[in-house]
Structure formats: C-alpha cells, structure tokens
Amino acid sequence: MTLLAVERIKLFSTRSPWWCTLLALALPIGLASIIAANSNSDFPLTVSLTQTGYTFGLIVIMVLAALAITTEYRFGTIKSTFQAVPNRTAPLVAKAVVVTLLAGVVGEAAAFGALGISKLIKPDVALTLSSSTEWRNVAGVGLVYACGALLALGVGMLIRQTAGAVSILLVWALLAENLVTLIPKIGVKIQAWLPFHVADHFLNGGEPTPRGRDGGPAAVVYHLSPWGSLLYFAGVSLAVLIIGIVVTNKRDA
C-alpha cells in the first residue's frame, strides 16, 4: 500500500500525466461530437460509432504510461527509487497498478463522455446501451486503455528512453499492424493475432459490418470471441510487462 501511495505521489506531482489525461479525454470526446454533429439518415449514429476516437485516447494513454517509467530513467529518479526500495519488482508493480488504474478510469470517462456528448448533440437518436455488445463497445474502452498502459510500461522498462519507447508504441499501434495487410495472402491471417487488432475486435467484434482498423481489401477473420480477444490483449501486455520487470531486475540501474 505504501508503494502505491509513493507511485501516486510521483505520478501526480509532475505535469505531463495531467496533460496526457486531459488529452486522452478530449480527443475521443471531441471526435465523438464531430461525428454526432455530422450524422444523418444516410450516415446514422450508432453506439459503436460514438467510440470511433478511442484509438487516439489509447495512444495518449500509452504515451503517459511510457513516460511514467522513461522519465524516471531520464532524470535518474529510478536510482533513488531502487535505493529506497531495493526489491525492484515491488515499486515497478506498484507503478503498473497506479498507471493501469488511472488508464482504466480515464478510458471509462472518455467512453461514457463520448456517448454522453453524442446524446446531447443528437437527443432524438436512441443511443441506449440495450445489448451486451453495446455495453462492450463503450465500457470496454477502459479495459483496453488499462491493458494498453501495461504494454506501454513494459516497453518503457525495456527501452528506458522516452523517444525510443514512444516511437515503438506509435509505429506498432498505428503503422506496423496495418502494414501487415500488404503481405499477400497470409497478411490478414497474421493480423488476426496482432494485439491492437485483437483489442479492436474485443470492442467492435460482433458488429454486423466490422468497422475494422484496417479498412484494407480483405476483412480480417478473428478466431477469438470478443472476451477471449480481451484476454489475449491483456496476456500479451502482461507478458511484455513481466519481461520488462525481469530485465530491470537483472540490469544495473
């Protein structure tokens, strides 16, 4: 418990987490309001459509999580941390808990904020969470943010430099996974197992017309159920985090 308080003090006594939090809320909610304002009978507003901007929030949350660890290396406070708590796993797990909780809360706030603002802009459209799929569309965002934060923390621990860690995360999430489509035939098969695609499948799987992140020619056929997809994404993230913690324990601080 003490270490959770320590990591909470560390996180909120600098400015970047506040800015990232603000941005992670503003981007999805802002995009939802633009979409809602432009929707009409040809382009009807749905619950899942209000969540289109979740990717942007996810990216910002991952930047926040990566910063939470890489700035400690940048400014040497990681050494003070390990000096105060020589069992390195403990403060790293505490940091993961604090950052993941924050990511989850921000994710839920962003998702329900996006839904709420869409309702305000188009009060006559029935945006109710009547099915389990719609609940997943919205409430699932917080879970994806939390897992994304774990992944980013793991990458941050391994890379230790802000620029490197953030570039890897951005290229991975926004570029690399989508470029895999270009590989003939097996591209889409691989894509079905790429973490960010699978995370998207958790949120939007089971839609009549999958919105898909790829927008490529062939649709990706996922092999996991939506909740299985979340477990898969969480598993990959946790694995990267655990590798990060193990490596940090072995390395010189």
Add this chain to the structure above:
Amino acid sequence: MIEAVGLTKRYGQTVAVDNLSFTVQPGRVTGFLGPNGAGKSTTMRMILGLDNPTAGRVLIGGKPYKQLDRPLRTVGALLDAKWVHPNRSARAHLLWLARSNGLPARRVDEVLELVGLTKVAKRRAGGFSLGMSQRLGIAGALLGDPGVLLFDEPVNGLDPEGILWIRNFMQGLAADGRTVLVSSHLLSEMALTAEDLVVIGRGKLISQGSTTDFIERSTENTVLVRSPHLDKLRPALLDKGFTVREDGDGTLTVSGASSDQIGDIAAAGGVVLHELSPQRGSLEQAFMQLTGDAVEYRTDLGGTDGVADNFVPAGK
C-alpha cells in the same frame, strides 16, 4: 560500517573496479579518493545495490544493501544532485522518498529546515542552482536519519561558501558517530575533510589509512633553514648524512632530517638560526605520483613540469 571484499565490476573488456577491498569505520569522515574514472562512482553504486558486482561483495553493517529493510533508515546517499524530476517540487521529491520508507511527512519539513531549503520547498527542483540541488540531495540522504552516509563528489562545482558548509556538515555527521564516506578527486579537499582515506586508481586499491599518514608518506618532507652561519652548519649536516641544497639568500633546504634534529645539530655547533621551518610537498604532486600510473585517460602533453618526470618508467 562499510566493508568491501574483493569487489570487482567489469563492463565487457573494461575493468572498472578490480578486486577492491576496504573498510569504512564509523565516527569519522572517510575520503574515497581517486582520479576521474578510477571507479569511485561505480563502487558507490555497488554499495547501494544499484549495480551488481561482477565478483566480490560489499556489506553495510554486515548485510548487503538489498537485504536492508527500509534502507533509507540505514544508509543515506547523495550520488548525483541532478537525480530529481525537474518539474517536481523539492517537497514532493522528498515526500515520495519519505513515504517509501515509512517516514512521516514531518520529517520532510525537518530535513528541509536542516539544509535551509524551507523557503523554496514548493518550487520546482529544475529551477534550483547547483548549490541548492546539492542541499536537496543532502536532505534526501538525511531523511531516514541513517547511520551510514555516502556522498559522491559533493563539493564539485560549489562556491567556497557551499564547500565550507558541506565540509562542516559532514564532519558534524561523523562526530555524531555516523559512518561517512565521501568521494573526491581532490586530495587537497580531502586533506581538510577526511580523517581516513581510501585511495584507488584504475579500480585498484592504492592505499588505505589515515589522511596524515598518507600525506606524510607520499610527500617529500624538507626543512627550510635560515642562518647567518651557513658555512658552519652545512658541513655539520652533511656529516650526519642529510641532503642539503643551497638556495642562496642565506637559506638551506634540508631533506631527510626533522626540524628537531637540525635544531640539535645547530645548538651543538653554536650556530644561530633565524628560521627553521618544515616544508611540505604539494598534495597534488603527491597524489599524482601515487595515482599517476593509474590514470585512465592520460595525455602525453604534460611532460613539462617536474611531476611528469617522476612517471618515467624504469628502463627508459
């Protein structure tokens, strides 16, 4: 007490610390002396469990650092004053450190008062001057009221007032019975601060012992004699086998003799002395003689002064 046994750290082919063994006693300031790159900081990081030794071990009060429970209560350290997030306030920085070792927030205000930073406690640490950062680092080291303190080059870049403050502060800490280890690359600074010295060069132990002994052993001691009757004194000194150098203007420099011996000889011969003063070789010179072979990045340019001549290896 700090006890290093066979401490070794290798980075690939480079040996940063080579089979280093030494002890640091409580109740006195121990200087950890060596040229830049001698392995002082690496050793200090190994003491704190930040770097893993390739071989050997270092114990604090009989335990490795990683086995200490709430270590800030046992060991306080200032390795680098810049290890602070620049956008975090001084108080917030100390607060998380205190919290991690179960120390009350009251203690944070106490140490801020102790180092004189109470007024700037709410300001971001990134805006601090070097002297203020150093004080903040010391405040962090003192948080847990530890019995063992480590400081890595604490006076580097400080103004004379800051240097004096830190020097007195460290001596005060040792006077309380604490174990204080201070690293430096300046012997003249250590001569004023430390009672004991651990001297290393290229990661190897060169000497361990009291500072006065070290300076005694490593500097050439001569005695300056001024007398109107040098013509009588000189043969008497030469008879006893001392080396005598005439400096002109009525003075002699005698090496190998103590001032007591010269005074006795002068009295026996009825020679009037106007001056009899022991001279001490420069500390820098002594230090360079001892660590000269142990400097990692030596230049070949410095061969013009007397010091460099002493480096010339036998056989050249």
